[in-house]
Amino acid sequence: DGGITQSPKYLFRKEGQNVTLSCEQNLNHDAMYWYRQDPGQGLRLIYYSQIVNDFQKGDIAEGYSVSREKKESFPLTVTSAQKNPTAFYLCASSIVYGAVNTEAFFGQGTRLTVV
Amino acid sequence: GQQVMQIPQYQHVQEGEDFTTYCNSSTTLSNIQWYKQRPGGHPVFLIQLVKSGEVKKQKRLTFQFGEAKKNSSLHITATQTTDVGTYFCAGLNQGGSEKLVFGKGTKLTVNP
Numbered sequence: 001d002g003g004i005t006q007s008p009k010y011l012f013r014k015e016g017q018n019v020t021l022s023c024e025q026n027l028n029h030d031a032m033y034w035y036r037q038d039p040g041q042g043l044r045l046i047y048y049s050q051i052v053n054d055f056q057k058g059d060i061a062e063g064y065s066v067s068r069e070k071k072e073s074f075p076l077t078v079t080s081a082q083k084n085p086t087a088f089y090l091c092a093s094s095i096v097y098g099a100v101n102t103e104a105f106f107g108q109g110t111r112l113t114v115v
Numbered sequence: 116g117q118q119v120m121q122i123p124q125y126q127h128v129q130e131g132e133d134f135t136t137y138c139n140s141s142t143t144l145s146n147i148q149w150y151k152q153r154p155g156g157h158p159v160f161l162i163q164l165v166k167s168g169e170v171k172k173q174k175r176l177t178f179q180f181g182e183a184k185k186n187s188s189l190h191i192t193a194t195q196t197t198d199v200g201t202y203f204c205a206g207l208n209q210g211g212s213e214k215l216v217f218g219k220g221t222k223l224t225v226n227p
Contacts, residue, residue: 033215040124042203042219043158058214090157094215103148103160104205104215 003027006091006107013085013114021076021110023091030096032074033104036060037088046089049074050096078112085114117142117208121218129226134191136221138204145209147180147187152220153200161189161202184209194225 004025013019025032031050035043045058049068063082068074074093078085088111092104118141128134138147146165150158162171164180164187171178177190191198201220208216 035217040219042121043205043217045214045216048214056214092158103163104150104158106157106159109157 004091004093004105004107006089006110008110009108011110011112013112015114016080018080019078019085019112021078021089021091021112023074023076023107025072025074025093025105027093027095027105028071029093029105030071031094032068033092033094034058034064034066034074034076035090035092037090037109043090046076085112087112117206117216119204119206119216119218121204121221123221124219125222125224127224127226128194130196131193134194134198134223136189136202136204136223138187138189138206138218140185140206140216142185142206143209144184144206146207147184148205148207148215149178149187149189150203150205150217151200152203156200158203191223194223196225196227199223199225 007022033048034046044060046064047066049055052071055068065077090109091107094104095102120139122137148163149161152158162178167184168182169180175192179188201222203217203220205215205217
């Protein structure tokens with residue numbers, strides 16, 4: 001089955017620890033994204049990548065880091081510098097169709113709780 | 116930077132009533148997309164609008180893209196309990212970076 005997979009679904013970490021969220025897609029999509037979702041805040045863009053070995057900061061990149069070493073993988077690291085990391089994290093991917101991206105496919109999400 | 120505003124934030128309706136959510140961008144968009152997120156789920160793509168003034172229908176759902184390509188709306192006729200969820204619009208900035216910017220969403224609840 002083609003799709004986008006996030007793991008784990010639930011993650012608990014102690015305050016001050018870095019944690020890496022996995023995102024893998026086998027859709028052969030060029031573009032990948034990380035969003036953070038908080039109640040009443042909608043989806044806020046953390047980082048995005050249009051091509052391997054290249055990525056750009058979104059609106060709330062502080063305290064996060066990413067890498068794009070392979071087309072199918074776009075892991076997100078939540079560092080100890082992120083002041084309020086507890087949230088629902090969504091990874092998405094889309095085809096880059098000329099200059100206009102087509103629809104975004106989302107993973108099931110990872111709910112991170114920092115205690 | 117580009118901002119996408121969506122109203123209302125919440126909407127409660129009786130089953131059978133109509134529902135509309137509105138989306139406005141601070142910049143001209145090359146396209147706008149609509150997503151639905153069921154409670155506990157992830158956003159799922161509904162539709163994409165590209166042309167100025169475009170109107171598209173999916174059964175009871177009608178999507179519109181404004182003439183200036185800065186606003187959009189989603190209208191649901193005769194809501195059903197299966198319509199429950201949060202509806203997001205997402206805009207792609209014309210001539211700008213290739214990233215989707217989401218509105219905050221409208222959470223729809225339907226009383227049977």
